[in-house]
Amino acid sequence: MASTFVRDAALVAGFDLLESLRTRRALVLVLLYILIAATASGIYVNVVRAIQDTMETAATAAQAGEQLDMLKDEGYRSLLLFVAGGDQTLATHLATYPAMVLIFTWVSLAFLPWFIALTSYDQIAGDLHLRTIRYAALRTTRAAYVAGKLAAQAVIVAGVAALGTLPVIVIGAIYLPGFDLLATIGSLISTLPITLVCALGFLGIVSLASQLCRTPGTARAAAMGLLLLVYVLASQSTIGRSSRCSRRGTGSPACSTPTSPRACSASPPASACASATPRSATCAFAEGTFNNS
């Protein structure tokens, strides 16, 4: 029974994957995602250059090279602390990643759910609407069918998330002086599972909407509605946590938990989804500052 389930799910997944590639739906998703990743990387590069110019002018005036590093470190540290919702441990961990990777991951987690909602909403609802599902429903169980559809979409999302890292590497290597290619690739690889876990969670929500509705239009609306609901709930959680931290101070236990229950929330997703494997803060800031990435 279990082997039949797995075989059927694999067949459905293979067929759906092939169909998604033929309909160019996966291609559209890849292109959109790459466009967003490239835009975010481009904006980052320009901001870094502008800040460097400004700060170097100020530092030259002050004739204090050390002050420049201090300024950079302080600014970045404050930014990460803000992004981490006041969580010092999390901010320290985030600092172990190149800034460009953090921004890319943040952008990924902000946009990927909406891309998924726009491309996967009809995975089941579309088949119900066109009654295509009736051909397969006599030959396999509903569970195997849904599992196969979900697996196909998961493969597409994973592929898209992986391909989206390419613009970061290419733009960084071309436009950022002193870009550490290996460190960036390593960091991208280490953040990819985080992005994937969050993306698959959102895919699950979209799949739920697709199964609850009988027409693609209502499935799309339901998917958007559910995602918005998740975002609102996540925002509420973040706001509540930040206000508690600000009342108690950042050193309180509630504000330094390595992994928080608001994992995969929308704002700020990168901080929320990061797991804590602390390295030294000094090392972190040395690697994570504007200079190399």
Place this chain on the structure above:
Amino acid sequence: MTTPALRLQQVKKRFGNVHALRGVDLVVPRGSVYALIGPNGAGKTTLFGLCCGYLQADAGLVEVLGGTPDPTRLKGKLAALPQDAMLGREMTIREHLVFLARLQGMDSATAERDAARVLALVDLGDLAARRAGALSHGQVKRVGVAQAFLGEPELILLDEPTAGLDPRHAHDLRALIRDQRGQRTIVVSSHNLQELEAICDEAAFIEKGATLESGAVAALTGKDGEIHLLLAPGPEPIAELRARVPADEILWDPAQRTLRVRFQPAPDRVAEDVIAEVLRELLASGARISAVGKGRSLEQRYLEQTN
């Protein structure tokens, strides 16, 4: 005694306030070609949905091939042509059929072979590599029929299989269905009663979600116990006929000029014998005969039942 291919007892199904089925009773014998006859909205498609397991009955018994309509149990044994079901536009016909055949349990090579076989059955072998989105309505319908014949299903449910087909392919499909008699059970729903009369052994009239009448087509149409004649203008020797030919009932409709003779069939007196007797008497009296036939059409019978 073998279990029937399909058995329904007092099956009821509601969609909100709409009673789609109010109590359907059916027994479809194995190996027969069975017609499901009824107007639009009678509940035929709902009935198919219940038999395929797409829907759940609110009440009553639905027994398919001796058990519940569970896709795991019926995998490869039950096939259906669902009404108005579409195919994914970008995949080719062959890919669709191979996928469905593999889902049915076949290995890749067998699935390829069987896809080619069923495409040949519906005269689509040349279009195997064509995208489903590029097919005409009739061709999509034929692909739907083809997928129903994948493998060796014991029971096939065909919901309006000839709707949208051109006359030649409709004729070929009727021949295909007729050829399956005795090998597998086929249940066909259609509005074309002449077609059903030609290909089916048994039939059921469904009206407003309930079974009006069911049984052998020959019995429903009275082919064994009734003959009809159409007389051309001229002599009308009805009284002489009533006096000389033994029959249960001789009905004359002067407006339509139709004569109906009902009788009890016996081994030594079948419909052909009665036709001979009646023709002899009428011709001897100078009547002119335009047409003669056995029983009444399924359409007439259906109209009588539903009026």
